[in-house]
């Protein structure tokens with residue numbers, strides 16, 4: 001039994017919900033948020049039935065809204081006294097709404113990470129883990145969704161940079177990324193109007209194949225259990241489950 005307190009953003013459905021269930025199965029307590037209040041409440045009811053009323057809590061929050069996000073995070077601390085694991089998962093893919101894509105996929109991930117770091121460095125027990133959900137699109141170019149791809153590269157750059165920082169090391173805070181290829185959730189549905197080149201997108205998705213969410217959860221748990229995960233980016237595809245090798249210039 002793990003017994004940690006975790007926060008997961010955008011967990012009313014999809015990968016966020018799958019990560020929440022995996023954490024609950026390990027014996028963690030989870031507070032999750034989503035902008036979709038109806039789906040969030042329904043998921044909360046289902047999870048409470050399976051894992052107990054006190055172990056899981058849904059709170060509505062749009063991570064784009066700074067005050068709402070701050071308030072959500074503070075309410076988690078009020079309820080559970082601490083946060084040990086922060087999973088910045090909420091994300092969208094819509095090239096027609098590229099500013100919103102950057103706001104949710106990158107700016108809010110930065111905000112969520114900073115909220116978690118500030119709390120984790122001040123708490124008496126010290127330490128914590130931040131898991132930022134990037135994508136395979138965070139380590140390679142994807143021509144049909146450049147803004148989405150930029151947001152996911154940004155998540156990795158931000159996380160790897162903080163991971164090097166002595167202040168995080170001193171406070172035993174680790175920051176790591178998860179980089180899935182296509183998984184069977186709503187984000188990959190109805191994408192024709194949201195990408196540059198729907199035919200190409202469909203072709204690439206077919207070529208890569210679709211993962212079930214369980215496979216992504218397996219990679220998520222592997223990262224959680226790995227003491228040496230700081231500053232790393234775990235790729236998960238139908239064929240690969242391994243850390244990406246970065247070729248940083250040696251000056």
Ligand SMILES: NC(=O)C1=CN([C@@H]2O[C@H](COP(=O)(O)OP(=O)(O)OC[C@H]3O[C@@H](n4cnc5c(N)ncnc54)[C@H](O)[C@@H]3O)[C@@H](O)[C@H]2O)C=CC1
Nearest residue numbers: 010014015034035062063089090091135182183185186187
């Ligand atoms: N499914 C896939 O193929 C892949 C997904 N990812 C990433 O995984 C993460 C989760 O996506 P999925 O579960 O696949 O998609 P999804 O669309 O099923 O779930 C995303 C969730 O985020 C919530 N959300 C969206 N905007 C929000 C906001 N402003 N504030 C709070 N919640 C918000 C949605 O309501 C939804 O519940 C995203 O960051 C996505 O980019 C990465 C690689 C592959």
Ligand SMILES: CCCCCC(=O)CC\C=C/C=C/C=C/[C@@H](O)[C@@H](O)CCCC(=O)O
Nearest residue numbers: 093135136137141142143181182188191204
């Ligand atoms: C519709 C995207 C929804 C978001 C889901 C993801 O984050 C998954 C992205 C994962 C992998 C994408 C890989 C794309 C690879 C291609 O760019 C590459 O195979 C080259 C194809 C040729 C071309 O783009 O010109």
